[in-house]
Amino acid sequence: MSGMMLMLLLCLSVGTMSVVHCGDPTIFFTWNVTYGTLSPLGVPQQVILINGQFPGPNINSTTNNNVVVNVFNNLDEPFLITWVGVQQRKNPWQDGVLGTMCPIPPGTNYTYKFQVKDQIGSFMYYPVTAMHRAAGAFGGLRINSRNLIPVPYAAPEDDYTVMIGDWYSKSHNQLKKFLDSGRAMARPDGVLINGKSAKGDGKDEPLFTMKAGKTYKYRICNVGLKNSLNFRIQGHQMKLVETEGSHTVQNTYDSLDVHIGQCFAVLVTADKEPKDYYMVASTRFSKSVLTGKGIIRYENGKGPASPEVPKAPVGWAWSLNQFRSFRWNLTASAARPNPQGSYHYGKINITRTIKLINSASKVDGKLRYAINGISHVDPETPLKLADYYGIREKVFKFDTMKVDPQSTPAEKITMEPNVLNITIKDFVEIIFENPEKSLQTWHLNGYSFFAVAVEPGKWTPEKRKNYNLLDALSRHTIQVFPKSWAAILLTFDNAGMWNLRSEQPERRYLGQQLYVGVENIKRSLRNEYNMPDTALVCGLVKGMPKPPPYST
Ligand SMILES: *[C@@H]1O[C@H](CO)[C@@H](O)[C@H](O)[C@H]1NC(C)=O
Ligand SMILES: *[C@@H]1O[C@H](CO)[C@@H](O)[C@H](O)[C@H]1NC(C)=O
Ligand SMILES: *[C@@H]1O[C@H](CO)[C@@H](O)[C@H](O)[C@H]1NC(C)=O
Ligand SMILES: *[C@@H]1O[C@H](CO)[C@@H](O)[C@H](O)[C@H]1NC(C)=O
Ligand SMILES: *[C@@H]1O[C@H](CO)[C@@H](O)[C@H](O)[C@H]1NC(C)=O
Ligand SMILES: *[C@@H]1O[C@H](CO)[C@@H](O)[C@H](O)[C@H]1NC(C)=O
Secondary structure (H helix, E strand, O other): OOHHHHHHHHHHHHHOOOOOOOOOOEEEEEEEEEEEEEOOOOOOEEEEEEOOEOOOOOEEEEOOOEEEEEEEEOOOOOEOEEEEOOOOOOOHHHOOOOOOOOOEOOOOEEEEEEEOOOOOEEEEEEEOOOOHHHOEOOEEEEEEOOOOOOOOOOOOOOEEEEEEEEEOOOOHHHHHHHHHOOOOOOOOOEEEEOOEOOOOOOOOOOOEEEOOOOEEEEEEEEOOOOOOEEEEEOOEOEEEEEEOOEEEOOOEEOEEEEOOOOEEEEEEEOOOOOOEEEEEEEEOOOOOOOEEEEEEEEOOOOOOOOOOOOOOOOOHHHHHHHHHHOOEOOOOOOOOOOOOOOOOHHHOOOOEEEEEEEEEEEEOOEEEEEEOOEEEOOOOOOHHHHHHOOOHHHHOOEOOOOOOOOOOOOOOOEEEOOEEEEOOOOEEEEEEEEOOOOOEEEEEOOOOEEEEEEEEOOOOHHHHHHOOOOOOOEEOEEEEOOOEEEEEEEEOOOOEEEEEEEOOHHHHHOOOEEEEEEOOOOOEOOOOOOOOOOOOOOHHHOOOOOOOOOEO
16 A cells, blocks of 8 residues: 555544544554574574664654554564653553553554654664563664754754664573563673674674764664663764753763663764774673774775774763753754743742652562562553553552652562552652662653752752752653662643653563553543554453543
8 A cells, every 4th residue: 555545544534533643744664573583792692673674773753743653563472662752742552561552462463653743853662572672673763853943053964873782692581581580680791783793803894984074963872771881982072962852052072871761862073084983882880891882984984993992981970970961952943842841840839749769679589670669560451441441440559659758668569550640730850769779760651851950869858959940951761870869850741651660671571660640530632632443452451342532
C-alpha cells in the first residue's frame, strides 16, 4: 500500500479514535525485529536486529509529525519498544511500557501511532521487555525543528547519531537468568559506539566522515546498561547546542559525561589536520576503565588516528560541575520544549513534594531494587488498562508508598505494583535521594521536567534556596551522584499512567521503577485520547467489553 493511501485511511479514522492528526505530516516505518548473530566485541553473540540493523534505524522526524511504526515481533518472546523522551501528550496508549501496553506477542505485529507534538531534539528508543536492551533493538530518534522556527545555530553540514553504551558478551537471556536467580550482573565486557568497537589495527572502517572546514552535528546518547560514559573526540572540541529537547547555552567542552539514558547534541568543526581521529567513550566511576573507540575520517585526509587517546576526567565532582554548567537558552525560539510547564517555572508555588529514595537489598535471598521500600512488579494486566476498564482494585492499589519528605521508608522491601496518584495539573517537586555508593539515573515518561539541583548530602527544605529557578534545562533524565540528591520540578498536566524508572535496565527489571497515575477524572477527551481500537488486550481485560469512550 502506498504511503498516501495509508495516510488517507488514517485521516478517515480521526473522527472516531485515531490519534493521528490530519493537518500534520505522517511518517511511516515498518520494522522487522529478529534475532541475528554479530561479533561486536570480536566473539559471535546473539543480538536483536531491526530490519537487519544493529543499532536499529534512525527515526528522523520533524516537530508535530505523526509517527507510525508497524513492528513485527519475530523474536520468540513478547516485546515492546518505548520512545524515550517523546512526551505522548494525551496519549498514554502508545508509550511502549508494560504498565500501559500489553507486549506484542511473538510472531505478530503491532502498529504504534504517536505524534511528536511541540518537541524538538535528540532522543532514542529502546526495548523495555525482559533484558532485550542488552541485545539491541535500540536507536536514535530525532525531532527536527520546523522550517519556520529558527534554530540558534547555522545548519550543520550533516547530522550524525552516536549511540554509545557499555556492552556484555552474554546474551540477554543469560543476563536475565542471573537476575532471576537473585544475582547482580557482573561488570560489562566492553563499550560500543554504534554497535562497534574499533580495534586500532589500521583496518577499522570510519563511523563518520567530515569535509575539512565544515561543521557537523553529533547527537550522542548513552543506551548502555551499567556505566556512565565520558565521550570525547581527539583534537576537537564540542559545542553543546541541545540536551533532551532543550536548546542550551552554547558552551564548549573537551569531553561530556553522558549518564545512562541521556542525550546531548554537539557541533564539531573539522578544522584540524585532515586525517583520522578517534571518538572515545570510556566508563566513569568504575574500578577498571573500559574504552570504546570509533573513527572519524576527514574526506581526502591522510594518515591514521593517533593511538594516544585523550584521558577522561577523574572523580564525580567534575561531573557535578559539568551538570551545573548546562543552562537553558532562554532567548532561543523553539517549539516549546515543555508545553505543559511554565516558562517561568521558578514563580509557580509547589503544591506537593515527593521524596524518592533508592535502595537495594535481598528479598527471600534474592537481590531486589526498590524505591521507598517498594520493589515494583508488573501485573499481567497493564495498570492503565485495569484503570480504564474499571477493575483497578483487582490489579493494584494507588499510593501504597510513603512519599512524604518527613517519612522514613520501610527497611524491609515489599514487592507489589508501585503506583502514585498525582492530581492533574499539580506542580510537583520530586527529590531523588541516593544513599547508595553508585550513581543513579532516573527517567520519567510523558513529561519533561526542570532539573533544578543536584547536590551532595541529604535534602532539606532549606536546600530550596540553591535551586536554579531561572534557566535549568527542561529534560527527561536526571542523574544522582553517590550519597547525593537531585530535585526536579514539573506540572503533571498530561493525563495517563507514566513510568518513572531507573535508567539501568538491571535495576528497572528488579523493581526500581514506579508509575504515576494522573487521572482523567472527568473522562474527558480534552485531557486524554480514547484507547485506540487497535490496542492489544491481555490479562484480566481480555474479553471484557470495551468501556464507553471518553466524551468531550
Ligand atoms: C523478517 O525477517 C525474517 C528473517 O530475515 C524473515 O523471515 C521475515 O519474512 C521478515 N518479515 C517481514 C514482515 O519482513
Ligand atoms: C531528516 O529530515 C530532514 C527534514 O525533513 C531532512 O532535511 C534530512 O535530509 C533528513 N535526514 C536524513 C538522514 O534522512
Ligand atoms: C500488521 O501489518 C499489516 C501490514 O503488513 C497491517 O495491515 C496490520 O494493520 C498490522 N497489524 C497491526 C495490529 O498493527
Ligand atoms: C541563544 O539563542 C539565541 C537566539 O537564537 C542566540 O542568538 C544566542 O547566541 C544563544 N545564546 C547562547 C549563549 O548560546
Ligand atoms: C504562592 O504562595 C504565596 C505564599 O503562600 C502566596 O502569597 C501567593 O499568592 C501564591 N502565588 C500563586 C501564584 O498562587
Ligand atoms: C487520586 O487523587 C485525587 C485528588 O486528590 C482524588 O480525588 C482521587 O480520589 C484519588 N484517586 C484514588 C484512586 O485514590
